[in-house]
Amino acid sequence: MAEKRWNVGIIGCGHIFDAYARLSRVFKPINLVACSDVDMSIGQRRAGQYGLEALTVDELLARPDIEVVINLTNPSSHALVTEAILNAGKHAYTEKPLALAMPDANRLLATAKAQGRLIGSAPDTFLGGAHQAARRLVDEGRLGVVKSGSAHFMNHGMEHWHPNPFPYFQVGAGPVLDMGPYYVTALVALLGPVRRVVALASKFFEERQVTADGPAKNTVVPVTTPTTSQALIEFRSGAQIHFSVSYDNWGHGHTNPIELHGTRASLMVPDPNYFGGALTIIDAEGRHSVETAATVFGNLNWQEPAGATISNYRGLGLADLLSAAESGRQPRASGELSRHVLEVLLGIVKSAEINDFVAIESTVEPPAPLTEKDAALLKAADAPSTFMA
Numbered sequence: 001m002a003e004k005r006w007n008v009g010i011i012g013c014g015h016i017f018d019a020y021a022r023l024s025r026v027f028k029p030i031n032l033v034a035c036s037d038v039d040m041s042i043g044q045r046r047a048g049q050y051g052l053e054a055l056t057v058d059e060l061l062a063r064p065d066i067e068v069v070i071n072l073t074n075p076s077s078h079a080l081v082t083e084a085i086l087n088a089g090k091h092a093y094t095e096k097p098l099a100l101a102m103p104d105a106n107r108l109l110a111t112a113k114a115q116g117r118l119i120g121s122a123p124d125t126f127l128g129g130a131h132q133a134a135r136r137l138v139d140e141g142r143l144g145v146v147k148s149g150s151a152h153f154m155n156h157g158m159e160h161w162h163p164n165p166f167p168y169f170q171v172g173a174g175p176v177l178d179m180g181p182y183y184v185t186a187l188v189a190l191l192g193p194v195r196r197v198v199a200l201a202s203k204f205f206e207e208r209q210v211t212a213d214g215p216a217k218n219t220v221v222p223v224t225t226p227t228t229s230q231a232l233i234e235f236r237s238g239a240q241i242h243f244s245v246s247y248d249n250w251g252h253g254h255t256n257p258i259e260l261h262g263t264r265a266s267l268m269v270p271d272p273n274y275f276g277g278a279l280t281i282i283d284a285e286g287r288h289s290v291e292t293a294a295t296v297f298g299n300l301n302w303q304e305p306a307g308a309t310i311s312n313y314r315g316l317g318l319a320d321l322l323s324a325a326e327s328g329r330q331p332r333a334s335g336e337l338s339r340h341v342l343e344v345l346l347g348i349v350k351s352a353e354i355n356d357f358v359a360i361e362s363t364v365e366p367p368a369p370l371t372e373k374d375a376a377l378l379k380a381a382d383a384p385s386t387f388m389a
C-alpha cells in the first residue's frame with residue numbers, strides 16, 4: 001500500500017493553498033510539483049514560496065507528468081475545474097462542496113468513470129484520529145443503537161478574517177454549503193446514509209462589512225443566502241440528528257460539536273473541522289474519556305497563531321485516494337460520499353424554501369474505517385512533526 005509517489009498539481013492558490021502546500025510533506029503518496037491560478041500573479045508568488053512550477057491552468061492540465069490535480073478554487077468554479085481535470089485524464093481531488101447542483105455532481109462522477117480516473121473531495125477530517133476512534137466505538141456497538149443526536153456550527157462569519165469573504169455569503173455557500181460538509185460527512189461516516197431532511201432558515205443581516213485586512217477591507221458584502229439554518233436529519237438507520245449552523249451567532253455554549261445518543265451510551269465527538277480531540281462516553285457507569293493525541297492523524301502538529309496547537313492533516317483524503325488508485329480499491333473521501341452529502345445539504349436549503357420535508361434519493365456505503373496500521377502507511381517517513389501556522 002502507498003509505495004508510489006504521484007506528481008500533484010494545484011489549481012487555486014488562495015487562502016487554503018498554504019495548508020495544502022505545507023501539509024503535502026506529511027503524506028507519502030503526494031509529491032506536489034506545480035500550481036496554477038486564474039490570476040497568475042498569485043500562482044507565481046505561491047510557486048516561488050514553495051519551490052513549485054508556476055503554470056497556467058491549460059499548461060498544468062496538458063502536462064503528462066502531472067497525474068493528479070487538487071481543485072482549490074472557489075465553490076462556484078468547482079464543477080467546471082474538476083471536470084476539466086478529469087477530461088485531461090487526471091485523478092481529481094476537490095475542496096468542498098463537490099459541486100453546487102446535483103446534475104453537476106452526477107456529471108462529475110460519470111466523467112470520472114468514463115475516463116477511468118478517481119474523483120475525491122474534502123472534507124477529509126472524518127479520517128482523523130478522533131473521528132476514526134468514534135467510528136470504532138459506533139461499529140463495536142459501544143453506544144447500542146444510535147437514536148438521536150446533534151451537530152452544531154455557530155460563529156459570526158468570515159468577514160473579519162477572510163480577505164475574500166464575498167463568495168461565502170452568496171447563493172451556493174452560506175454556512176450550510178460551506179461548513180455543512182464537515183458535519184454531515186462526519187455523521188454519514190458514523191451513521192450511514194440519510195433518508196430525509198426538514199429545515200428552517202433565516203438571515204440576521206442583509207449585508208456585512210469586511211474588516212479583514214486585504215483589498216476588500218471596509219467594503220460591504222451583500223448577503224443573498226440564509227446565514228442561519230436549523231435542520232432535522234433522519235438517517236436510514238432511523239437516527240434523528242438536530243443540525244444547526246450559523247454565521248450570525250456571537251457565541252454559543254455547545255462545547256461538543258457532535259453528540260450521539262444511543263440505547264447503551266452517549267458519545268461526545270470532537271469538532272469535525274479538525275482531525276483530533278478527545279471523546280467522552282457517558283453510560284450507566286459514568287463518564288469515560290478517550291484520548292486520540294497519540295494516533296497517527298490525531299497527533300497535535302499545527303501551531304495556530306493564537307496559541308492553540310491542533311491536529312491538521314488536510315490532504316489525508318487525497319493521500320488515501322492515491323493509495324486507492326495504486327491498489328485498485330475505493331477511496332474513502334470519495335465522489336460518491338461527497339455527492340450524497342451535497343444532496344443532503346441542498347435538501348436542507350430546499351426544505352427551508354418549500355417549507356416541507358425533502359427526501360434524499362442517493363445513497364452511499366459508509367467509507368471503510370481507516371485503521372491505525374493503514375494510516376501509518378500513508379505517512380511519509382520524514383513528515384515534519386510540527387508546523388507553525
Ligand SMILES: NC(=O)c1ccc[n+]([C@@H]2O[C@H](COP(=O)([O-])OP(=O)(O)OC[C@H]3O[C@@H](n4cnc5c(N)ncnc54)[C@H](O)[C@@H]3O)[C@@H](O)[C@H]2O)c1
Nearest residue numbers: 012013014015016037038039072073074075077095096164
Ligand atoms: N479558507 C479556508 O479556511 C478554507 C478551509 C477549508 C476549505 N476551504 C475551501 O477551499 C476552497 C478555496 O477557498 P479559499 O478560502 O482558499 O478561497 P480564496 O478565494 O482565498 O482562493 C481561491 C483561489 O482560486 C482562484 N480561482 C477561482 N476560480 C478559478 C478558476 N476557474 N481557475 C483557476 N483559479 C481559480 C482564485 O483566483 C483564488 O486565488 C473553497 O472551496 C473553500 O470552501 C477553505
